[in-house]
Amino acid sequence: MxxxxxxxxxxxxxxxxxxxxxxxxxxxxxxxxxxxxxxxxxxxxxxxxxxxxxxxxxxxxxxxxxxxxxxxxPEVFDLMTKWIERYRVQAEERFRRLDAVLAEMDDEQRATDDRRGAAS
Amino acid sequence: MxxxxxxxxxxxxxxxxxxxxxxxxxxxxxxxxxxxxxxxxxxxxxxxxxxxxxxxxxxxxxxxxxxxxxxxxPEVFDLMTKWIERYRVQAEERFRRLDAVLAEMDDEQRATDDRRGAAS
DNA sequence: CCCGTGTTCAACCAATCGGTTGACAACAGG
DNA sequence: CCTGTTGTCAACCGATTGGTTGAACACGGG
CATH class of the missing domain: 1.10.10.10 (Winged helix-like DNA-binding domain superfamily/Winged helix DNA-binding domain)
Structure with a gap:
């Protein structure tokens, strides 16, 4: 180990x-x-x-x-908690951002579709 | 394991x-x-x-x-955090109480302490 | 339909783990 | 000084771990 x-x-x-x-x-x-x-x-x-x-x-x-x-x-517990929280928070943060990105892509997709529709 | x-x-x-x-x-x-x-x-x-x-x-x-x-x-992290926090808090709680108990025991005799016979 | 890419399965190996038993060290009290 | 209590050290055992290599499986793109 x-x-x-x-x-x-x-x-x-x-x-x-x-x-x-x-x-x-x-x-x-x-x-x-x-x-x-x-x-x-x-x-x-x-x-x-x-x-x-x-x-x-x-x-x-x-x-x-x-x-x-x-x-x-009990002080050593802090070491673990810090590690765990760091990556949990980071992961959750990322998931939150992912939603935003997906929403943004939706908008752009819609915009592209609109443009395409207007062009042709 | x-x-x-x-x-x-x-x-x-x-x-x-x-x-x-x-x-x-x-x-x-x-x-x-x-x-x-x-x-x-x-x-x-x-x-x-x-x-x-x-x-x-x-x-x-x-x-x-x-x-x-x-x-x-990241949800699984909660399982760990809950376990850790439970005992960390409990230990810290106990240490806080220990101060009070020690102060109290200053007034009394400590001779008949918690040896097994009297325990619980 | 085969080939290449990506991943897992299987067998094996040395090291470690959690447990055992037996011996021994440290100490308090008769 | 012995005796009993408390705990650790040492050697051993079977199971598990983290790693290896080699083969097989699951796909998609020529």
């Missing part, structure tokens, strides 16, 4: 378990054990998911004795 | 080439050959990328003789 920031963020959220982890962390911080509990996978698997999320900058870890609490870092 | 819609969309955009294709399609529709031209990969590889994008609902194909023009479908 590409190692640029945006790719890592999108890839991280492409997994339902990781999206669920993000959803739960948006409610409250949690340890790896707490996060793993509801899922039917090993703690190690969840630890791996957390690694992907932290590498993407979506989650930060701190230290409390043996525990490594996880906290959601 | 999980086959739910959101997973497919995020996974599709996790690849820089595919994001670039989306960016270019936001400017104008294009055929597979046109899209493949600037990249240093085979047309077949680009065709595969297009398949991923259409499966995710980000791109639609039409037919024009041998050509299969690609068009960006």
């Amino acid at each position: 590409a190692d640029d920031r945006l790719s890592r963020v999108f890839a991280a959220l492409a997994d339902p378990t990781r999206r669920d982890i993000v959803a739960r962390l948006s409610i409250t911080d949690a340890t790896v054990g707490e996060l793993a509990e509801p899922y039917d996978v090993s703690v190690q698997a969840v630890s791996k998911h957390l690694r992907v999320l932290t590498d993407a900058g979506l989650v930060s870890r701190s230290r409390d004795a043996q525990r490594r609490p996880c906290r959601l870092e | 999980a086959d739910d819609r959101l997973s497919r969309v995020f996974a599709a955009l996790a690849d820089p080439t595919r994001r670039d294709i989306v960016a270019r399609l936001s400017i104008t529709d294009a055929t597979v050959g046109e899209l493949a031209e600037p990249y240093d990969v085979s047309v077949q590889a680009v065709s595969k990328h297009l398949r991923v994008l259409t499966d995710a609902g980000l791109v639609s194909r039409s037919r024009d003789a041998q050509r299969r023009p690609c068009r960006l479908e």
